[in-house]
Amino acid sequence: YKLVWLYNSFPFPPNGVTTCEVFDFRANAWRYLTCTPSYRIYGCIYCEPESANGSVYWFTERNNNYKMDVIAFDIHTEKFRLLPKIHSSSDPDLNDHRSMCTLDDRLCILITTSILDKEFWRLKSSEDMWEKIYTINFLSTPLSWIGSESYWRPVTMWKKKKMLLSHPCSGNLVIYNLQTGSV
Numbered sequence: 001y002k003l004v005w006l007y008n009s010f011p012f013p014p015n016g017v018t019t020c021e022v023f024d025f026r027a028n029a030w031r032y033l034t035c036t037p038s039y040r041i042y043g044c045i046y047c048e049p050e051s052a053n054g055s056v057y058w059f060t061e062r063n064n065n066y067k068m069d070v071i072a073f074d075i076h077t078e079k080f081r082l083l084p085k086i087h088s089s090s091d092p093d094l095n096d097h098r099s100m101c102t103l104d105d106r107l108c109i110l111i112t113t114s115i116l117d118k119e120f121w122r123l124k125s126s127e128d129m130w131e132k133i134y135t136i137n138f139l140s141t142p143l144s145w146i147g148s149e150s151y152w153r154p155v156t157m158w159k160k161k162k163m164l165l166s167h168p169c170s171g172n173l174v175i176y177n178l179q180t181g182s183v
Contacts, residue, residue: 001025002075004056006049008040022078037071037080050100051075052107053125057083057100068098070109072127086111086121086130101154108133110153120154134178 003023018040020033039060049058055072070083086109099110107123109130120134155164155173163176174183 004073004075005030006036006041006056006058006073020073020080033078035079037082039069039071039082042068048100050102050107052102052105052123053127055107057107059098059100070100070107083123083127084129099153103154103157108154118152136176136181 003025005021005023007019009017009019017038018036020036021030022033023030037060042059042061049056051057054076055074057070057072060069060071069085072081072083073079074081098112101108101110103122106125109121109123111119111121113119113135118136119132120136121130122133123130152165152167155166157163157178161177161179163178165174165176166172167174176183
């Protein structure tokens with residue numbers, strides 16, 4: 001196990017950098033990593049990092065193309081890498097409405113593509129490409145009646161038919177049938 005602390009240093013861009021510290025349990029001390037990403041981490045209460053397949057993932061702040069990127073930290077090698085971009089039809093103004101989750105030990109990104117549509121993208125096991133696995137229109141589901149549709153996140157999925165979703169604000173849990181759209 002490793003304890004990783006990744007944070008934005010001040011001042012803000014263009015001079016601010018991202019700092020990474022790893023806790024060394026043998027020495028009982030924190031140590032700084034010298035090879036840190038040149039991207040600032042996106043700070044948002046609903047954009048917490050995720051871990052899957054031996055890596056920890058974070059969203060970066062918006063870049064010049066008005067898009068957020070995803071960086072990965074390999075726990076074993078202690079190296080960062082930038083993941084490939086997702087080619088979504090998302091409206092750039094909705095870029096803040098993204099979240100991450102882990103399904104079957106693979107990173108998934110949820111992107112709000114319009115006011116009520118959310119796309120689910122999964123990182124392929126080779127980690128060189130994304131694949132869209134689902135699109136949910138929240139207007140056509142009872143999820144919009146239970147809580148703000150922007151914040152529903154998957155907890156787990158089984159048999160590619162059903163998904164357990166959680167809503168962090170309301171504390172609700174629901175089972176969503178991917179084939180029928182019922183809750």
